[in-house]
Amino acid sequence: MKWRLLDFLYPAICELCRKRLDHGRALCRSCANNLPRISEPFCKNCGEEFDGNLEEDFNCQNCLNLTHDFKFARAPLRGLENSFRLVHTLKYHRRFFVAADLAAFLQEAWEEDPRFREFEENCLIIPVPLYWRRQQWRHGNQAHELARELAALIEQPLSPALKRVRSTQTQTRLSRKERLSNLRGAFVIRKSQAKRLRGANVILIDDVFTTGATAHECTRILRHQGRVAKVAILTLVRG
Ligand SMILES: [Zn+2]
Ligand SMILES: [Zn+2]
Structure with a gap:
């Protein structure tokens, strides 16, 4: 019921590509899949x-000297x-x-x-x-x-x-x-x-x-x- 009313007020469209949605409220399947x-x-x-591919443990520059x-x-x-x-x-x-x-x-x-x-x-x-x-x-x-x-x-x-x-x-x-x-x-x-x-x-x-x-x-x-x-x-x- 809540969604029906919302659909009526704001037809659901994809936030990224503006395509009309037939399921979900905010994202189409292809935009959701393409998000990095x-x-x-x-x-x-x-x-x-x-x-790249790192085999060994590496030091993250952001976390250096941080606890x-x-x-x-x-x-x-x-x-x-x-x-x-x-x-x-x-x-x-x-x-x-x-x-x-x-x-x-x-x-x-x-x-x-x-x-x-x-x-x-x-x-x-x-x-x-x-x-x-x-x-x-x-x-x-x-x-x-x-x-x-x-x-x-x-x-x-x-x-x-x-x-x-x-x-x-x-x-x-x-x-x-x-x-x-x-x-x-x-x-x-x-x-x-x-x-x-x-x-x-x-x-x-x-x-x-x-x-x-x-x-x-x-x-x-x-x-x-x-x-x-x-x-x-x-x-x-x-x-
Ligand atoms: Zn989309
Ligand atoms: Zn880090």
């Missing part, structure tokens, strides 16, 4: 893809134009129905990457929160929409365990170090979720992974205040 996936070899910490609190970060899509267009649609155009189709890419990574098998027991899907004022302005939180759709697809529980208590200046022009200090104290654990968190294996969901500062700070709070067992990051795009 991240495949081996990629960094086992931050998910950045490397060119992450999370186990690993993984993204299904490379940070190319079309991937960013979809994120942008979801984020700024209030077209949250797009999340239903985009969560299928998160599911792909969840199913393909064996490291997620360690997260299936006692799992919680947690979105990176927005500050309420920003959320109001955007009429929702893109990470929450992605997390909700993924949780339904892989049949794992969703928990809004993190809350953003402080607005942070936009991070785009900051270095990783500046981002980290910018984020200190920005997140807290929601009291109502505290019990569920203890010992949980958390999949933290966001739209884009760039320097990992947000993921790192959320993980720190989840582990030290929420006492979760471990955290993996799953984002749509590796920016």
